[in-house]
Amino acid sequence: KNEVEQSPQNLTAQEGEFITINCSYSVGISALHWLQQHPGGGIVSLFMLSSGKKKHGRLIATINIQEKHSSLHITASHPRDSAVYICAVRSNDMRFGAGTRLTVKP
Amino acid sequence: EPEVTQTPSHQVTQMGQEVILRCVPISNHLYFYWYRQILGQKVEFLVSFYNNEISEKSEIFDDQFSVERPDGSNFTLKIRSTKLEDSAMYFCARGGMNTEAFFGQGTRLTVV
Numbered sequence: 001k002n003e004v005e006q007s008p009q010n011l012t013a014q015e016g017e018f019i020t021i022n023c024s025y026s027v028g029i030s031a032l033h034w035l036q037q038h039p040g041g042g043i044v045s046l047f048m049l050s051s052g053k054k055k056h057g058r059l060i061a062t063i064n065i066q067e068k069h070s071s072l073h074i075t076a077s078h079p080r081d082s083a084v085y086i087c088a089v090r091s092n093d094m095r096f097g098a099g100t101r102l103t104v105k106p
Numbered sequence: 107e108p109e110v111t112q113t114p115s116h117q118v119t120q121m122g123q124e125v126i127l128r129c130v131p132i133s134n135h136l137y138f139y140w141y142r143q144i145l146g147q148k149v150e151f152l153v154s155f156y157n158n159e160i161s162e163k164s165e166i167f168d169d170q171f172s173v174e175r176p177d178g179s180n181f182t183l184k185i186r187s188t189k190l191e192d193s194a195m196y197f198c199a200r201g202g203m204n205t206e207a208f209f210g211q212g213t214r215l216t217v218v
Contacts, residue, residue: 031204041195043149043209050204086149090204093162094139094151 003027006087006097013104019074021100023087026068034061034072035086037099043086046072077104112198112210119217122187127213129181129198137205140173140183141197142166143212149197155181188217 005024013019023032034046047054047061049070054061058077063070074081082104087097113128129138140152153163155173170192172184185192198210 033207035207035209040211041143041214042211043197043199045207045209048204048206088149093154093164094141096149096151098148 002098003091003095004087004089004097006085006100008100009098010101011103013077013102015078015104015106017077017104019077019081019102019104021072021085021087021102023070023072023097024068025070025087025089025095027089027091027095029068029089029091031090032063032070033088033090033094034070035088037084037086039083046085074102077102079104079106109208110198110200110210112196112213114213115211116214117216119188119215121190121217125185125188125215127183127185127196127198127215129210130179137201138175138181139199139207141199141209142194143197144191144194152183152196185215188215190217193217 003026007022032049036044036046046059049061049063058075060073072085082102084099084101086099089095111130113130119125136157138155141149142152143149151164153167153173154161158175170186174182193216195212195214197212199207201207
């Protein structure tokens with residue numbers, strides 16, 4: 001049973017499109033993380049959320065604790081946004097989603 | 107300059123051999139974490155380390171694994187007798203449970 005589910009698994013977009021990646025979880029959490037994994041394997045933290053909404057540049061992350069759901073939005077997508085986006089939740093330990101592979105075409 | 111640096115970037119080892127993966131240098135941080143990612147699979151939590159002691163560990167982190175902070179800065183993950191299924195990317199991170207996470211670039215371990 002996957003405690004952290006992401007959708008879609010794969011996403012292809014044209015440059016400039018608005019992108020949404022979803023994350024649902026089934027356990028009680030104290031925090032949720034959005035991470036970006038580049039093709040070389042390196043992982044970068046984008047956001048840590050425990051409530052509400054955060055914004056960094058073109059990236060926006062929201063979380064609804066009651067619905068156990070979070071979304072990551074990318075506005076004005078660019079080919080350099082192509083990566084795997086991972087949702088991870090802090091429960092008893094850290095549980096990761098399988099990732100969403102985003103490809104942005106020029 | 108990266109928050110967390112891992113060495114080596116890639117290690118190939120014979121099955122049954124011991125390997126030591128390192129986070130270097132790290133100073134003035136209390137919380138550290140090890141994660142692993144088998145090729146094509148999701149990232150998995152291994153262990154968290156707080157103030158020189160293990161604070162949490164997953165079911166993956168069995169007696170084959172150990173963590174140490176031998177000299178107050180380096181933070182190591184040791185696998186005593188490697189198996190083929192230990193082949194994976196291993197990430198060290200500081201922060202991350204209820205604070206922002208900073209990941210190292212990872213060590214790719216290949217067991218042959």
